[in-house]
Amino acid sequence: MRRWTKGMRDAFFDSLFSLAVKDKNLLLLTSDTGAICHDNFREELSAQYMNVGIAEQNMIGVASGLALSGKKIYVYGIVPFVTMRCYEQIRIDLCCMDLNVTIVSIGAGLDYSTLGPTHHGYEDISLMRSLPPMKIYSPSDSLIADFICRNSYKEKGPKYIRLDRTGFPLLYKRQEDIKFARGFSLLKEGKDVCIIATGRIVYNALQAAKKLSEFGIDSGVIDIFRIKPINAGGLWEAVRKNKVVVVLEEHFLHGGLGSAVSEIISQKPCAPLLKLLGISDFCNEYGNRKQLQALNSLDPLTVAHQIKDIFKNGKK
């Protein structure tokens, strides 16, 4: 079995590099991001790599021109810059024309904690979810980042892959257990509560579930690694027997994974009680990621206490 010693970002780009070695049609464009993780592209595949400069709108436009010419394009940048700065180019050039361009972003949620709201990524899922053909992937550790890279490579059309710099500790034991087409994994079973999460904060969900067991609450954890198209049928089957469903995300409460899950559960009769935990406003306070998570009540202990209160007081 392969040993995972790299963060999510490096695992993803190592995987992409292996694909690019075999596929000369694959090009990676970056808007001056990727100092070390692109070293192998720069040194060994320079003809398939281009730093287009700090010009995200042009990067998407150039990517679409290359994709219209039959190239398979990956573009890379920090979450807000590669999603919001060039949103209209993504909407028209990539989505209206349904082109084979994959947007890879770094800095999901509060990953760039100390850099402040300019570098935080808490609107991207909402933005990408509103574009009809856009697929959205959100890995939670290094192992599944590599898995998503290799499997989504075969898919056509525009994609958005939301990465984190961290990828440890691993949440998955082996890739053979992941069902790509299913779009989510049940990482822990539980009959009382189901915590649905995406990205690196799935780790907090698992920690919170451990704490909840101390409170006598049996909690399951689901990792949604494909947010769009979301597997509505499979997800409903997985959660419908729980009393409470909690969505935990490092994203604004509006339009993210919580909204996606609400769109499924709100249309079902006799649905479990649904609670959304996320970020409600720009994080203007300073601190590292753990501290910012705590300020937003997203740390494992506070999450566990919130869920306990909901379970004890709010159950149907």
Added chain:
Amino acid sequence: MKKVAISYLEKKSRYIRRQIIDITMKAGSGHIAPSFSCVEILTFLYYAATLRFNPKKPNWSKRDRFILSKGHAAIALYVVLADLGFFPCSYLKNFIQQGGCLCAHPENHIAGVEAYSGSLGHGLSIAAGLALASKMDNKDYISTVLLGDGECHEGAVWEAAMFSSQHKLNNLIAIIDYNGASAIDFLPKYLTIEPLEEKWKAFGWEVITIDGHSFRELKRALSGIRNRSSDKPLLVIALTVKGKGVSFMENNPIWHYRIPTEKEFNIINKELRYGKF
């Protein structure tokens, strides 16, 4: 480049303007004046053997790529494409109608249209990507793009301008339809783009300024675009008149998106029949 009589190009230009009026009158909507200002440019690109294309094989891999970045002039392009046989002329009758095939702005499912446009500032980047792919694949097709002058207000245009010269895309030809007016006003009155020639030169482009309604001038600028000795991308600043061909439309920004009354329509008929254009 094949020799084509100027009288033939003038005849085609008259036909295109006539069709633009008929289509917009029938549809009750359309951008007449910004279409009129680029009629000679489109005529020269498509009827003077400037671009390489095959209407029977719109996706022919060796075709030159053309993007109408000022997508609001779509009607002019549709008339040309239909006349050349990319799609039936009957499509023009159903412009923007339910069940029709032609949108007010270009969409790339239409034969002969390379990319969506209509939101300004996108076309040059896409054209640069097409030109780059041509070079990467050792192909000889060129990439051409027609921009509006007001479109140069968009920052993305300058991102693409920098990129194109950096990568020596001498197979990229941009033309600016410089009619001096945008949707509601004249450019110098609210946000000038001058000195335009100097700006593009400073961004690493070769620049030629011409009269965009003169076929002789268009020939001077565009006849050698397939085998250019310069390694710079080429910008043609085509000085034009918005609404060219109809006296009361010329240089009047209100005609950016206005449909003539019946009385005005009668005057247009006379001027297009007997006028120079």
